[in-house]
Amino acid sequence: MRKVASDRNRQQPRTRDEWIGRLCDALVSESETSHQSVISAMVSNGIRQDDILQSYIPEAAQRLGEFWLNDSASFVGVTVGAARLQRLYRDHAGIGGQGWPTRSIPLGQSALMIVPSFETHSLGGFAAADQLRRHGVWVHMAIGLNAQELRAAIHAAPFSMIGLSIATAESLDKASELIAALRETIEVLPPIVVGGRIVSVANNVAQRCGADYAVTTAREAVSYCGLATLSTRVGSPEIC
Template structure:
């Protein structure tokens, strides 16, 4: 959702909270937003990603320093954990649920999108293992420890394409059941054919499309979330 479509009062205040010296400012504001009718899902799926993108644009325009953006995005990522305590545990298909491995390579510095994606998938009833800081030497252990139904890679910049192709090759060799591999993130889009460049099975930034392409089913309803931790 574009940032202009959100409640601008809360956008401004959340931006200030993310830059505040008070590390609890984002969580305090989020609780107020929830009391006033903004759902935890809306905060996680719309407010946090939109504000993170806006911070990145400000850095490109030299309106925020790299340190300010790094701190702000880190605060927003912490907020995702605060608003979604039910969405954060790494669970590996212990009771027959569809399981997905979400991977961010070690060379990538942007992990917020993957954390948000993992939360979305868990709310849909999928079992998710979030692997931040992928290292090639760990591929066999992590991928072979469970039968994943799909592997999603979150990528931000084209400089990692060559290494990503190697990552996908290693994952395919290590996985016992050959799950489909989907690439998403800021890297998706012209002029590069990401599917050809990486060897991925699918390329998309649409979660529902990714699930459809991988033929993964989700539960029809969602369990009511618990209250956000204080």
């Protein structure tokens, strides 16, 4: 079995699907660095760093969840793999030790990205924050804060947007309670935007939880909230 695994690892993936499969295998392996080696190999084979960050890694995260649901990997293995993906976003040092591409220059607007205490899937929040930073938005992460702590954070800074990363229907119901608590106690709130897997699998997400918008991309978030990006500052007709 070890020989078969070794032979498989020596074979170079040829398709996007094969690369994602190789990355998932490395993420749940006992090695602490094999996933970084896979990413380095992807870059060496001409895969753009932006594509890895915004496409390959989110797809790998989704597959890890499917591994667990299908009993293809243990809970511990999936948890370790998800933590490694989060570390890539947090450290921006997952590609060949060179770091992720330079972020856009902040334009004085900021967003509060909330990963609620009732939401166990935090990778989506990190991914959304990274994409917002590319649009020139300062992003402050609020992980596991209760309503009182969030009120204090909102009062402490002039945020242009509040984002929530939601993955499941159960979390959506709890998000409704959280948003209602914020609206009841804060007179003026910036636009509240909900994103995450739930937006792709459920209907009327914004209405159901009391948010202003439900989005699937950072581009939609900055557009709906009227935030300026580098492209709008230089006269581009489209927010990218």
